[in-house]
Each structure stands twice: as structure tokens, then as C-alpha cells.
Amino acid sequence: MSRQRRTGVGRALNLFGPFIGLLLVIALFALIPEVQGRFLRAANFKSVATQSVIVALGALGMTLIIISGGIDLSAASNIALASVITAYAINAGAAPILAILLGVLTGGLVGLVNGGLVTRLRLVPFIVTMGMMGIARGAAKWIAGNQKIDAPMTWVNELMSKSPRPPWLLLAPGIWIVILFAVAMAVLLKYTVFGRHIFAVGSNEATARLCGLRTNQIKILVYAISGLFCGLSGVMEFSRLTVGDPTVAVGLELDIIAAVVIGGGSLSGGEGSILGTMVGVLIMSFLRNGCTMMGWPNYIQEIIIGAIIIVAVALDRLRHRTA
Amino acid sequence: MKSPVFKILVIGLGAALAFAACAKKPSEPSGSETAKTLRIAVIPKGTTHEFWKSIHAGAIRAEGELGVKVIWKGPQKEDDRAQQITVVEDFISSGVDGIVLAPLDDRALMRPVQDAVREKIPVVIIDSALQGSDYASYVATDNYKGGVLAARRLGELLKGRGRIFLIRYQEGSASTVQREAGFYDTVTKEFPGIVLLVKDQYAGATTETAYQLAENLISRFPDVEGVFTPNESSTFGTLRALQESRLAGKVVFVGFDSSPKLVQGLRDGDIHGLVIQNPAKMGYLGVKTIVAILRGEPVEKVIDTGVVLATKDNMDSPEIKALLSPDLTMIKD
Numbered sequence: 001m002s003r004q005r006r007t008g009v010g011r012a013l014n015l016f017g018p019f020i021g022l023l024l025v026i027a028l029f030a031l032i033p034e035v036q037g038r039f040l041r042a043a044n045f046k047s048v049a050t051q052s053v054i055v056a057l058g059a060l061g062m063t064l065i066i067i068s069g070g071i072d073l074s075a076a077s078n079i080a081l082a083s084v085i086t087a088y089a090i091n092a093g094a095a096p097i098l099a100i101l102l103g104v105l106t107g108g109l110v111g112l113v114n115g116g117l118v119t120r121l122r123l124v125p126f127i128v129t130m131g132m133m134g135i136a137r138g139a140a141k142w143i144a145g146n147q148k149i150d151a152p153m154t155w156v157n158e159l160m161s162k163s164p165r166p167p168w169l170l171l172a173p174g175i176w177i178v179i180l181f182a183v184a185m186a187v188l189l190k191y192t193v194f195g196r197h198i199f200a201v202g203s204n205e206a207t208a209r210l211c212g213l214r215t216n217q218i219k220i221l222v223y224a225i226s227g228l229f230c231g232l233s234g235v236m237e238f239s240r241l242t243v244g245d246p247t248v249a250v251g252l253e254l255d256i257i258a259a260v261v262i263g264g265g266s267l268s269g270g271e272g273s274i275l276g277t278m279v280g281v282l283i284m285s286f287l288r289n290g291c292t293m294m295g296w297p298n299y300i301q302e303i304i305i306g307a308i309i310i311v312a313v314a315l316d317r318l319r320h321r322t323a
Numbered sequence: 324m325k326s327p328v329f330k331i332l333v334i335g336l337g338a339a340l341a342f343a344a345c346a347k348k349p350s351e352p353s354g355s356e357t358a359k360t361l362r363i364a365v366i367p368k369g370t371t372h373e374f375w376k377s378i379h380a381g382a383i384r385a386e387g388e389l390g391v392k393v394i395w396k397g398p399q400k401e402d403d404r405a406q407q408i409t410v411v412e413d414f415i416s417s418g419v420d421g422i423v424l425a426p427l428d429d430r431a432l433m434r435p436v437q438d439a440v441r442e443k444i445p446v447v448i449i450d451s452a453l454q455g456s457d458y459a460s461y462v463a464t465d466n467y468k469g470g471v472l473a474a475r476r477l478g479e480l481l482k483g484r485g486r487i488f489l490i491r492y493q494e495g496s497a498s499t500v501q502r503e504a505g506f507y508d509t510v511t512k513e514f515p516g517i518v519l520l521v522k523d524q525y526a527g528a529t530t531e532t533a534y535q536l537a538e539n540l541i542s543r544f545p546d547v548e549g550v551f552t553p554n555e556s557s558t559f560g561t562l563r564a565l566q567e568s569r570l571a572g573k574v575v576f577v578g579f580d581s582s583p584k585l586v587q588g589l590r591d592g593d594i595h596g597l598v599i600q601n602p603a604k605m606g607y608l609g610v611k612t613i614v615a616i617l618r619g620e621p622v623e624k625v626i627d628t629g630v631v632l633a634t635k636d637n638m639d640s641p642e643i644k645a646l647l648s649p650d651l652t653m654i655k656d
Contacts, residue, residue, distance in 0.1 A: 044416040051409050147494030150430055241404055241431040248405055292413035295394035
């Protein structure tokens with residue numbers, strides 16, 4: 001881990017690299033007179049933040065997985081499954097808090113199974129989670145009876161409300177939850193033994209094992225934690241939609257992975273940061289928001305986000321070569 | 324250590340400028356717009372289906388006639404409820420004067436519409452219903468009536484008896500659910516001799532999923548005599564499956580909506596009837612209604628845009644032809 005012995009500039013660049021991208025995106029729209037006034041309003045930033053919650057929660061877990069050298073293609077299906085479970089439980093008369101718990105735990109269970117299969121069967125995470133992508137999506141449709149579940153309105157739906165109650169919260173409770181967990185995960189990764197072990201497993205699994213790390217346990221735990229975040233993200237998805245929709249978030253796993261990669265995560269493992277990931281999420285959200293405000297057609301937005309991913313990773317490589 | 328910082332900045336700035344340059348173009352026509360021009364956001368369920376293109380064409384016609392600015396934008400992924408909510412929210416933030424929305428879900432879009440109304444942005448709902456009463460007007464096809472028309476056509480051609488499929492589109496899409504209900508009610512009430520072999524299968528969002536479903540159903544029930552499908556993608560997918568299994572023309576097939584391929588199917592005798600709506604009129608009246616509201620004129624709460632049945636015999640009459648093959652030349656992007 002030579003990263004700690006970087007020079008000041010190199011480290012600053014590493015820390016602020018993703019921010020440059022975010023600032024560029026914000027500056028881009030802030031400079032266009034047509035949307036300037038509207039884009040820079042607090043209300044708009046609030047709405048972008050709310051829109052980011054679902055991807056952000058998924059990306060918190062995905063960051064851990066990617067640092068550990070894995071990948072989770074089932075994240076989006078897991079989110080849909082958790083949202084359906086939550087809606088189902090509320091509809092069946094369960095107390096909202098119990099429904100939330102069930103949703104989150106379902107996500108955790110899916111993650112645990114992912115981790116178990118990856119380690120016990122020694123399968124590539126790509127394959128295991130690709131299989132789980134179908135299983136979780138199918139289970140969601142099955143439980144929902146192949147339709148969406150209309151659940152009665154409860155305080156769960158307030159979690160993603162742009163005008164939160166009580167008003168002193170200022171932001172939707174979902175945003176606070178993201179901030180809270182982002183800080184917690186950042187601390188976990190940087191300052192705990194478990195966090196450093198995740199980096200070790202991702203950098204070189206064989207060496208980590210030879211050094212006495214229980215790599216399988218670490219990996220299972222990483223997938224399970226990530227699953228819990230997907231579950232929480234599913235609860236937020238339900239809160240936002242007010243219905244449990246088994247077809248929601250198709251393809252969202254790629255947005256989640258993209259956020260981690262834009263934020264400096266390396267798909268070969270051993271690298272990534274929570275801060276970077278969160279910036280990655282915001283870059284994509286701001287792009288969507290700005291493009292919609294401009295009334296640009298969707299294909300422009302898709303091309304820009306595609307280009308951003310490539311530029312971000314290219315920048316990251318450049319940073320490595322020079323540092 | 325300075326050069327890498329500089330290099331990154333240059334690359335980043337260059338990239339941003341490149342985006343700005345290539346992205347700026349489509350918005351140019353609106354650059355000269357005066358501040359007083361009303362900006363109307365029109366939000367379809369998707370942008371690639373023929374149906375939405377017709378709505379777009381109608382909206383553009385209204386744009387020209389009324390001297391307003393129409394901003395056309397659907398969810399980035401077709402049929403994604405969460406993304407449609409995001410689009411509505413972003414338009415509220417951008418401060419458009421009015422929103423014309425085809426909601427992907429009769430429930431999930433309620434809250435964003437409430438948000439819009441709270442921000443004093445009126446909303447006109449088109450195509451599919453929305454629960455609640457926050458919207459100002461609902462401009463749509465009488466979908467139930469469309470299902471009834473289809474059922475009668477199928478019943479007459481089968482002379483009141485036979486074994487048929489009712490292929491459904493997707494749960495939660497209010498418009499197709501009503502068509503299916505109109506069809507189902509009419510078949511069971513008026514044609515007791517007709518047996519529904521299948522009535523709870525969903526074709527899914529795309530032509531591909533509909534194709535697969537129809538193929539599987541045909542291999543399960545090769546002696547099927549009639550089929551009804553409630554929208555463009557399910558009709559086309561089923562048409563392909565019928566053609567592949569050489570049943571096209573033999574099975575009485577009534578579908579919904581139109582596209583060049585479906586019109587060809589009608590001409591070839593593979594499709595025996597297409598219930599067609601008037602999407603161009605829906606787009607046109609949607610924009611016209613929201614502008615009327617913004618100008619303080621009274622509007623109806625529900626506006627029907629009508630359905631007709633196109634058959635091989637009437638498909639070349641001018642009014643049917645205009646609906647089957649709408650003029651889309653006015654759409655620029």
C-alpha cells in the first residue's frame with residue numbers, strides 16, 4: 001500500500017480528483033444562461049440529492065465489494081425485491097418499522113447468499129451475482145404476483161419526501177440516512193482493521209490469505225453488508241414510488257457500478273473510496289437533472305454519461321502513472 | 324508535480340467544453356425565445372414507440388399554432404416509473420409553466436403531480452389515468468370502449484364461438500387494463516360461445532417479451548382461433564409469433580394501435596382489425612388544454628379523443644389512413 005507515502009500534491013489530487021469532475025458538471029450548467037437561475041437554486045439541489053439516495057445507498061455497498069475485488073450485478077434486482085417485500089409487509093398489516101426491517105434483511109440475505117456462493121463454490125462473483133440478478137428479480141415478481149403492490153400510505157413514504165416532516169430536518173430523511181451511513185462506511189474502510197482487510201483482499205487475495213487473513217469470512221461479510229444497503233435502498237425506492245414495483249430499477253446496477261468507478265474505484269480491486277463514490281453518484285444525478293432542465297433529448301444525456309465514465313477512468317489511470 | 328495537475332485540468336476542461344459544444348446544438352432554436360413565451364413540458368412514457376412519436380407530432384402542431392414552447396422528454400429508460408418521477412421533479416425545478424404528463428403508474432406519479440400543483444404548475448394528464456384529483460384535466464382515449472370494439476370485431480368474425488387468447492400488456496398501466504376489461508366484459512357478456520384459453524398472461528414492456536409469450540402460448544394451444552392484444556408492442560410481438568408459426572391469417576387477430584408493420588399486417592390479412600386511437604390529437608389537445616388553463620380559460624375535466632376500428636376494407640379511407648400512418652415529418656430531433 002504505497003498510497004500512504006504519496007507527496008502532498010499527489011494526495012490532494014487523489015482526494016479532490018473526483019470533485020473536479022463534479023465541479024465541472026455543476027459549472028457547465030451554471031454557466032448556461034437558460035437554466036442558470038433555476039439550476040443553482042437550493043430547491044433544485046435538494047431534489048437532486050433526493051433523486052440520488054437510491055443509487056447512493058446501493059453504491060455504498062458496491063464500493064466495499066469492488067474494493068474487495070468483487071462485483072455485484074444483482075444489486076438492482078435486490079433493490080426491487082426489497083421494495084416489493086416492504087410493500088407486501090405493509091399491505092399485510094405489518095407495522096411500518098417491521099416492514100422496513102424485513103426489506104433491509106431480505107437485501108442482507110440475498111447478499112449473504114451471494115457471498116456464500118462466491119466463497120464456498122469458488123465461483124467468479126460476476127457469474128454468481130448474474131445468476132442472483134435473475135433469481136431476485138424473479139422472486140420479486142413472484143411475491144408481487146407479477147404486478148405492482150399498492151400499499152397504504154404510511155410514514156415510510158415520508159422518508160423520501162422533499163418537504164420532510166418535521167420541517168427542521170430540511171432534507172428528506174433518506175438523504176440524512178445516506179450521509180450517516182456514508183460517514184460510517186468511510187470510517188470503517190479507513191480506520192478499522194476490517195476496512196484495511198477489505199483493501200488487502202482486493203489488492204492481492206493470495207498474499208492476504210498467506211498473511212493469515214480469513215479472506216472468505218471477509219468476503220462473505222462484505223457481500224452481506226452490501227446486501228443490507230441494497231435492502232435499505234429498496235425501502236427508499238418503495239418510499240419514493242409509494243408502490244412496490246418488481247420491475248423497477250432494471251439496469252440500475254450499472255449506474256451503481258459506474259458511480260463507484262467514476263469515484264476512483266478499480267474493478268481489479270484494492271482501490272476505491274466512499275467519498276469518491278458519493279461524488280460519482282452526484283455527477284450522474286446532476287447530469288440527468290441539468291439535461292432535463294435544458295430539455296435535451298435522452299440520447300445526449302446517455303452519450304455524456306458514457307463519455308464521463310471513460311474520461312473519469314482515464315483520469316484515474318493518469319493519476320496513478322504520475323503519482 | 325505540477326504538470327500532471329495541469330494535464331488533468333486541461334483534459335477535464337476540454338471534455339467539458341466538448342460536451343457543452345455538442346450538447347448545445349439541439350437547444351439553439353429556443354435561444355431566441357422571449358421570456359414571455361409559455362414553456363410546456365410534455366412527458367411521455369417512452370420515446371421510441373410510434374405511438375409517442377404521434378403524440379409528439381400533435382404537441383408540435385399545437386406549439387406552432389399557439390406560439391408556446393414545447394419541451395419533449397421521456398424517462399431515460401422506457402417504462403421506468405422511478406425515472407419518470409425524476410423527470411417531473413426536474414421540470415418542476417426548472418420552472419416550466421405547465422406540464423402535460425402520460426403517467427406510467429396511476430399511483431406512483433401522484434406525489435410529483437401534487438408537488439407541481441403546489442408550485443403553481445398546472446398538470447394535464449394524457450393517455451393513462453392518475454388517481455386523485457390534483458390534475459387539471461384528463462385528455463385520453465376511452466380505452467374501455469376500445470376494448471369493446473375489439474371484442475365485437477373478434478366475436479363477429481368468429482361467429483360467436485371459438486377458443487381465444489386475451490394477452491394482457493402490463494399491470495399498473497391503467498390504459499391497457501381498461502382495454503382488457505372492456506374486451507373481457509364484452510366477450511363474456513355478448514359472446515357466451517367464446518372460450519378464453521388464456522386471460523391472465525402479461526406480454527411485458529417490449530416486442531421481444533410479447534413475442535416470446537405468444538410463441539409459448541401458441542405451442543401450448545396450437546388450436547387457438549382468436550387473439551386480442553391491447554397495445555402496439557404486444558400486437559407486433561404476437562403478429563411475429565403468428566407469422567413464424569404459420570398461423571397468421573388463419574387465427575382471427577385483433578390488435579391495438581398502429582405502426583408501419585402493423586398496417587402492413589392489416590393489408591396482408593394477417594391482422595383482422597386494429598383499434599386505433601388518435602395519439603396526435605391527444606398530444607395536440609394536451610398542449611392546447613394546458614395553454615387554455617394557463618390563459619385562464621375554462622376546460623373540461625375529461626376530454627375523450629376517440630377510438631375507431633381499422634380493417635382491411637376501410638384502411639384506405641382518408642380519415643383512417645391519417646390515423647394509421649400519421650405524419651411525423653414535423654419532429655426534428
